Amino acid sequence: MVNAKAISLLCFAVFFCSSIHQCQAVEEPIILSSKPQEYGSFKIEEAANYACQYTVAIKTSCSSTRTTRDQISLSFSDAHGNQVYAPRLDDPKSRTFERCSTDTFHLSGPCTDRICQLYLYRAGSDGWKPENVKIYAPNSRISTFNFNVFVPYGVWYGFNYCNRYDI
Numbered sequence: 785m786v787n788a789k790a791i792s793l794l795c796f797a798v799f800f801c802s803s804i805h806q807c808q809a810v811e812e813p814i815i816l817s818s819k820p821q822e823y824g825s826f827k828i829e830e831a832a833n834y835a836c837q838y839t840v841a842i843k844t845s846c847s848s849t850r851t852t853r854d855q856i857s858l859s860f861s862d863a864h865g866n867q868v869y870a871p872r873l874d875d876p877k878s879r880t881f882e883r884c885s886t887d888t889f890h891l892s893g894p895c896t897d898r899i900c901q902l903y904l905y906r907a908g909s910d911g912w913k914p915e916n917v918k919i920y921a922p923n924s925r926i927s928t929f930n931f932n933v934f935v936p937y938g939v940w941y942g943f944n945y946c947n948r949y950d951i
Contacts, residue, residue: 820931823903823940828859829867836895838868839888839920845913845932846884854908856881856935860919860927861901863946868893881912899927903942906935 840858856874861867870891874880880887899919906912914931921927935941 834892841918843915845915848913852910852912857905862896866896900946903940
């Protein structure tokens, strides 16, 4: 007979759980590729509902600047416009976004369906090159957005796959 404690630990290790949703199997990740683009008409929507928790893992490229003091913002959403926005992810004093490192952030926002849009914004003069951004969402696949290019200064830069049928 299997120990109940072992089953609980296995459930936690294999499944993504949040306090709001029951354990949900994490399917194979969606890896979205092609090149990121500037999004000139991007608008931030203030969310009224913060019912879901997200984990965002950002890997900085090994060919990025050694470190950056730039302000990094992030926004992602689903095809219905449910948007999660983080106005400033970085903390220059904590050495966030160093070359060859992965930084993890916990964000709250409205619940989304499959995430199909992600944009980064950089303000500052150091420069920064993310390799990829992974979003772990409740009740959804892991979404991976591959950048591997320097994020330009002062523009929202990333991916919008919300109008595609193959995501």
